[in-house]
Amino acid sequence: MGLLLLGLSVALGKTKEDFLAFLATVSVGITGALVAFVATRPERATPILGGAFVVDNFALFFKALVLLSLALTVLASARYVGAAPYPGGEYYALLLFSGVGMLFMASGNNLISIYVALELMALSSYVLAGYFKAEPKSTEAALKYFILGAFSSGVLLYGLSLVYGAGGVMGLPELAKLLASASRSNLLMLGILLILAGLLFKIAAVPFHVWTPDVYEGSPTPVTAFFSVGPKVAAYAILARIFYVAFAKFHADWGFVVALVSAATMVLGNVAALLQSNVKRMLAYSSIANAGYALLGVLGFRTEWGLWGILIYLLAYTFMNFGAFTLIILLESKGYAGESVSDFNGLAKRSMPAAVVMLLFLLSLAGIPPTAGFIGKYYLFTAAMKAGYAWLAILAVVMSAVSLFYYFRIAAAMFFTEGSPAKLKSSYALSAVIAVCAVGTLVIGVVPQPFLEVLKSCVLGR
């Protein structure tokens, strides 16, 4: 279906540069149309291929989110990659490959398809991280991402094999039924913990977040923007599906571990971001902190708020985070600058709209009322509260307050300090992306009701 076409269009992705950006967006658009077409078909709910591939509302939401982040990345990198002395063709091809992987991850319903899809996404993102070969930072980012990524998928694989041993079957729904009756064997617990470890690496939660700042800083900015949105959201899809469907019974065991990880992620993410001068690293730590917030939803899955909270938060997160990174791309248009906070100062004078939009994204990241970030955080915190992790919800609120501080360091730089009066030239594609993200952040923030209703239907039916 959609993903096969995405793969096919990739094969043509070797020709001239700017035509490629157009071609890539067209292919993402066609895939989007196909996914929408599949969504309307009545008989789509039945899992096919022996339960390995299911297209339920939950999967459709994540497919839409993945396609959105893909389209935004392609648009954002149109000029950026064109300027760099590297062939654009393979860049878009790899981007679409990881897109295929993510689409597959969203609807993987048994352990093998999840693992295969995860690897497909991971492999193409290792190469994307190291795409600017001449830059030593980029290749070093690729190396670090590769080694830690391979290690974590080795751990994940071993966890899968232990769970397969305990359950005897690979499909998630069948596994849930089998495990419900099975006793709590140690091997099963170890298997679950190893799978959790592998997945926590992908969403850069604390014990496994080491790679994030270096890779985010090292790889080219549109790739960093993509990393912070695409793969992380897809990893959440798997985390939710595995732990909601298959391991629901053992909530007490992994619940405690996830609570600890979430608390540590929030604290470290925010505190570390305070000390950063490089904006990309600061946003990397802020995306780690956001992973911590989203973990609250995983904890609160007992109540129906939990999963609902995650879906809303991820939607909001995609818009605001991507928007912030696109701003950096805009600033970077004169080469590799735009990374330190000082590059932001005087932005208000240079181009008021850019400054206002950046302020909007910062507000949303910090979770201030009129923006989407607030809505997401609100639902997540209530989910955690309802699930009995009140102390975690309070910690989350405190940490959001702390995050206010470093977000406004950038805002202050923009409005109050003097900067170089160089006029900003923004390409057509870039301003389109920024506009989409800004509209998304605002609309979800101001009038969340329609989105909430749609997302309510996407919650995993149990």
Added chain:
Amino acid sequence: MIGPIPLSHVLLASGALFAIGVAGALLRRNAIQIFLSIELMMNAANLALIGYGAALGTQQGQIIVFFVIAIAAAEASVGLAIFVAIFRHTETIDVNKINLLKW
């Protein structure tokens, strides 16, 4: 029990291999040897999968290992390409600046 071989033997062997793999990946400093240990970890998982598959009497275990081997081959090719890109840098610029093998 798979024929005369008790399942716990299989799992013990795969557990030992996995532990050695993790040790290698964490303690070694040479990027190539870290990657070798990761390959070893995946093999340990393969062994466990095949053992379980045989004990269950189905061929599902083998199918998974079939895919894992294909993925490991793809991973090896990408990983080694990254190593080439890195080594090309270290030859041209000062090594201890990006300190390739330690992070």
Added chain:
Amino acid sequence: MERLIFDAAALVAIVFAGLMVAGRDPIKSVLALAVSFFALAVTYVLLLAPFIAALQIIVYAGAILVLFLFLIMLLNVGPERPDGVRRPVQTFLGSLSVVVFAGLLLGMLRASGARLPGQPEAVAADALPDPKALGRLLFSDYLLHFEAVSVLLLAALVGAFVLARRENAQ
């Protein structure tokens, strides 16, 4: 009788894996790993998986390790000279976590005895299953995974090509 062969092969695999990790010279460790993979292939045959054993030898020991050797030769990575910088914290942490992990893993495997819930107690290991059944299963239930892995191989191909290509004068 098979139990003996299995234990011997498993032991060989473990010993050579240890050699691989402890080895200073990358070439020696690659060769040690190759021997360990061969021993694993023997265990696969005993575990009723002849097709996978052949695959293991051809793909793993044959292709991947040869690729490693090729790379080590190409980049003439010398034996790792201990550069004298002992980082006490990292090595301590690393070894501590490894010891804990290994103990945990082995303890668990020993304790659980790996009883499977409601599975056949002993599987008769008489006839080695032929790969035909494997193929049929592969192209029925797991067709989509097969296609996904083919896309994955294509992605790896493109990725490796992009990264390792010599700088063409642009």
